[in-house]
Amino acid sequence: MPEILGATGLVVELGARRGLLRHRAGMRAVDGVDLSIAQGETFGIVGESGCGKTTLARALLGLQRESSGEIRLEGRTVSGLEPRAARRVRDAVQYVHQDPGAALDPWWRVGATLAEGLAIHGVTDRAEQRARIAETLAAVGLDAAMTDRYPHELSGGQQRRIGLARILLLRPKVVILDEPTAGLDLSVQAAVLRLLRDLRARFGLTYVFISHDLSVVRRVCDRVAVMYLGRVVEHGSAATIFAEPRHPYTRALIAAAPHLDGRESGPSLPGDPPSLRAIPPGCRFHPRCAAAAETCTRREPVLEEAGLAHAVACLRWRDLAPETPGRDAA
Numbered sequence: 060m061p062e063i064l065g066a067t068g069l070v071v072e073l074g075a076r077r078g079l080l081r082h083r084a085g086m087r088a089v090d091g092v093d094l095s096i097a098q099g100e101t102f103g104i105v106g107e108s109g110c111g112k113t114t115l116a117r118a119l120l121g122l123q124r125e126s127s128g129e130i131r132l133e134g135r136t137v138s139g140l141e142p143r144a145a146r147r148v149r150d151a152v153q154y155v156h157q158d159p160g161a162a163l164d165p166w167w168r169v170g171a172t173l174a175e176g177l178a179i180h181g182v183t184d185r186a187e188q189r190a191r192i193a194e195t196l197a198a199v200g201l202d203a204a205m206t207d208r209y210p211h212e213l214s215g216g217q218q219r220r221i222g223l224a225r226i227l228l229l230r231p232k233v234v235i236l237d238e239p240t241a242g243l244d245l246s247v248q249a250a251v252l253r254l255l256r257d258l259r260a261r262f263g264l265t266y267v268f269i270s271h272d273l274s275v276v277r278r279v280c281d282r283v284a285v286m287y288l289g290r291v292v293e294h295g296s297a298a299t300i301f302a303e304p305r306h307p308y309t310r311a312l313i314a315a316a317p318h319l320d321g322r323e324s325g326p327s328l329p330g331d332p333p334s335l336r337a338i339p340p341g342c343r344f345h346p347r348c349a350a351a352a353e354t355c356t357r358r359e360p361v362l363e364e365a366g367l368a369h370a371v372a373c374l375r376w377r378d379l380a381p382e383t384p385g386r387d388a389a
């Protein structure tokens with residue numbers, strides 16, 4: 060399938076100040092990321108909290124201006140623009156907020172919020188608004204009467220569905236889902252995942268699926284990129300990443316993930332959680348890596364091919380014994 064959304068050498072620096080007298084260097088929350096997301100796939104982005112997933116999403120959307128690098132949408136370069144212009148040309152990319160409740164105005168009925176979204180996009184005719192809202196609510200499995208409710212009257216699952224309805228109204232091609240199942244009970248999670256799969260097929264969507272929950276990513280994603288401190292350290296098909304993880308960080312994440320059958324999760328990740336304020340020299344994972352050697356403190360690994368459509372950024376991946384297939388592989 061052709062690429063629908065892509066990035067090359069994407070860098071996003073946060074908190075930088077360039078004054079006449081004082082410069083303050085920023086933190087590179089996204090530090091040289093290459094991505095190529097194919098039409099119709101579900102592309103997972105995983106990594107611990109604070110590794111730059113949401114910042115990457117905001118840059119792809121055009122909400123956060125990239126510091127350097129290129130972003131492509133349907134074959135066109137869409138980077139290098141001011142945020143307002145960037146959002147306009149990237150209207151086909153929409154975002155479902157990490158906390159859909161927080162994204163809804165508590166003082167507005169759901170119907171008013173949905174209608175306003177349409178109005179901003181030029182659909183001002185009331186009858187057309189009503190028809191599109193009813194059709195979209197039905198698509199996400201909600202009754203049209205939901206429009207009279209206030210956000211606090213909705214359950215967590217209903218809020219997710221409204222969050223989806225809100226962006227589906229705008230007829231996107233790519234939907235970035237930021238932690239779409241976080242904070243939901245397992246049964247609600249399963250219903251939301253089923254709905255996402257149905258909507259993808261029905262509307263021909265492409266998903267960028269951001270999550271720190273590996274068991275969910277394994278179930279729904281076609282391909283996966285693993286991020287650590289602003290960098291992609293491994294990427295490949297979900298099947299390869301989970302059966303033959305090569306990067307010690309990916310292996311540690313998989314080992315720490317809860318089992319699919321509900322058994323307790325394995326050992327948590329070693330060492331302190333990473334901070335962009337103190338990026339270690341050499342391989343940025345080395346202070347936490349059980350396989351680290353002296354060279355890892357000096358040399359920075361780059362992504363290299365580790366198999367068919369599989370890449371890893373580790374100086375020692377060839378020396379490390381292939382992992383027995385990931386748990387739950389059977």
Ligand SMILES: Nc1ncnc2c1ncn2[C@@H]1O[C@H](COP(=O)(O)OP(=O)(O)O)[C@@H](O)[C@H]1O
Pocket residue numbers: 073074088106107108109110111112113114115335
């Ligand atoms: N607007 C901002 N200004 C400065 N730092 C930020 C800003 N937004 C996020 N950060 C920091 O950038 C890092 C990456 O954050 P984020 O992209 O939200 O990570 P994730 O979504 O993976 O948890 C974190 O250290 C966070 O504290």
Ligand code: SF4
Pocket residue numbers: 306307308342343344345346348349350351352355360372373374375376
């Ligand atoms: S380069 Fe070294 S420290 Fe980094 S992941 Fe590989 S073995 Fe570990």
Ligand SMILES: [Mg+2]
Pocket residue numbers: 112113114157237
């Ligand atoms: Mg986030």
